[in-house]
Amino acid sequence: MCDSHDHDHDHAHGHACGVSRRQALMGVGATTLAGAAAIAAPAAAQEADPYAPPAEPALPPSDMVLQKGRVAVVVTDPQIDFLSPDGVTWKVVGESVTEHGVVENIGKLFRAAKEKDLVVAVSPHYYYPTDHGWKFEGPLEKLMHAIGMFDRKGPTNLDGFENSGADFMPEYREFINDGKTIVASPHKVYGPEQNDLALQLRKNGVDQVILAGMSANLCVEAHLRELLEMGFEVAVVSDATAAAKLPEGDGYLAAIINFRYIANALWTTEEAVAQIAAL
Known part of the structure; x- marks a missing residue:
């Protein structure tokens, strides 16, 4: 455990404990980032499609209607x-x-x-x-x-x-x-x-x-x-x-x-x- 009371070992233990805490925090951070990336992935993939029609077109929609014979x-x-x-x-x-x-x-x-x-x-x-x-x-x-x-x-x-x-x-x-x-x-x-x-x-x-x-x-x-x-x-x-x-x-x-x-x-x-x- 990182709360040891052995004074003779405080320095070494503190260093090890700090490393352990950093690793834990990094693990949490990585998990959080991975989760956020997973949530954002669909939106990012959609935005990455350069050919997709605009979500909010500025130009009027088509009114073309086909007529047989023409x-x-x-x-x-x-x-x-x-x-x-x-x-x-x-x-x-x-x-x-x-x-x-x-x-x-x-x-x-x-x-x-x-x-x-x-x-x-x-x-x-x-x-x-x-x-x-x-x-x-x-x-x-x-x-x-x-x-x-x-x-x-x-x-x-x-x-x-x-x-x-x-x-x-x-x-x-x-x-x-x-x-x-x-x-x-x-x-x-x-x-x-x-x-x-x-x-x-x-x-x-x-x-x-x-x-x-x-x-x-x-x-x-x-x-x-x-x-x-x-x-x-x-x-x-x-x-x-x-x-x-x-x-x-x-x-x-x-x-x-x-x-x-x-x-x-x-x-x-x-x-x-x-x-x-x-x-």
Whole structure:
């Protein structure tokens, strides 16, 4: 016990007793801190999610309501180079694609749209040999050309296309190759300004778009902005897109912030499928 009355041993005993008390106090302190950390962990984990919607949004909520006959599902770049571990970009997009369950979620959108006989359109990304002769490029254009991303042998040549990086994901081919899905001419940088997507949608009486695909801060955001400027009402599906994570920044985080600011609606796949099913 620490209250010994042996005077000859007071000094040694006092030292040992002090150590014992410090250890006890440290033990209590550690237990208290551990308990507090356990209580705070859920809140901290929630705060740590950089993609979570704001608890108290400042912007007005969406009032977008789908109308049968006016709506299409549009998917950008549902291709192997973006969405498969075999693709040339997987090392930088794979974490985000996996984190959000993008491959499965795009498949759910395709299936839901087909079950309701909605207009479905794909805006693909292809590069032909002549595109590699461009005299100036942005950073990502340089990278895409350097790694052979979306390469095809020519606009009228499908040699080697099947199962190449430019080909569609095998999971989606039953939907895309059904003879009904619109496959637009390729976009070349990010947006649909240079392809026939808008024309195809207008010719089908579409002015509402459910937008998904790859990648969030590049082609998806560029399509969103252009379609909005052309008078379409656009809902983006937040977990049916993903983006690269590089030292320059997290592309998905950059995009999700802009989606909240400018899209007519920002839905999860579950919400989008429910909206489609209600038509």
